[in-house]
Amino acid sequence: QVQLQQSGAELVKPGTSVKLSCKASGYTFTSNHMNWIKQTTGQGLEWIGIINPGSGGTSYNVKFKGKATLTVDKSSSTAFMQLSSLTPEDSAVYYCARRLGFDYWGQGVMVTVSS
Amino acid sequence: DIQMTQSPSFLSASVGDRVTINCKASQNINRYLNWYQQKLGEAPKLLIYNANSLQTGIPSRFSGSGSGTDFTLTISSLQPEDVATYFCLQHNSWPRTFGAGTKLELK
Secondary structure (H helix, E strand, O other): OOEEEEOOOEEEOOOOOEEEEEEEEOOOHHHOOEEEEEEEOOOEEEEEEEEOOOOOOEEEOHHHEOOEEEEEEHHHOEEEEEEOOOOHHHOEEEEEEEOOOOOOEOOOEEEEEOO | OOOEEEEOOEEEEOOOOOEEEEEEEOOOOOOOEEEEEEOOOOOOEEEEEOOOEEOOOOOOOEEEEEEOOEEEEEEOOOOHHHOEEEEEEEOOOOOOEEOOOEEEEEO
8 A cells, every 4th residue: 555654753953954754655656746745833734845756857836945855766765855944934744745636645744943 | 826715714513414614716726626634643634636536445425526716525424533624735736735724623
């Protein structure tokens, strides 16, 4: 069955970067796009961007350009999102979700940015 | 960006009630509207895709309708396990955007 297993919670300092992972199983990784989504109590759900694991092609929400960088490792069927220059406003739960239609989601990872 | 206005924000209903949740898009999104259920601490689960198609494994008490700008999720007979937050997603245009969510509680 389709599974998206995300990495564990992160506590990071302001100004640093963090790299989140999303390991896919149960389907052909390179044949399905992967989205990344941010969830906060205040702003709700926000779409960050999408990557085509087959080609490496990406598309970002303008709001997150320069903040998020999406990559993949085809050999391990893992998608990554690096968040840079972290501020407390980046504290959130981050999800990966498969396909243009967002059919399966990872369990989410909480990122806390605090000194 | 397409704005998704979801209503109501909170809903209290009894077991067996018919429940409806609405999403209104600021522009035509055809039928590219999904509905999700999210229980506390869990990943969102796809219920309805493309406005009215029931995802595999989802109980038939869930249904979706609408096209263009106005969409509805209906639970025909509320069950205790349906207590959750529900939200919509438009995947017609970039950037993808979400409704703010409806928190459903038991009365």
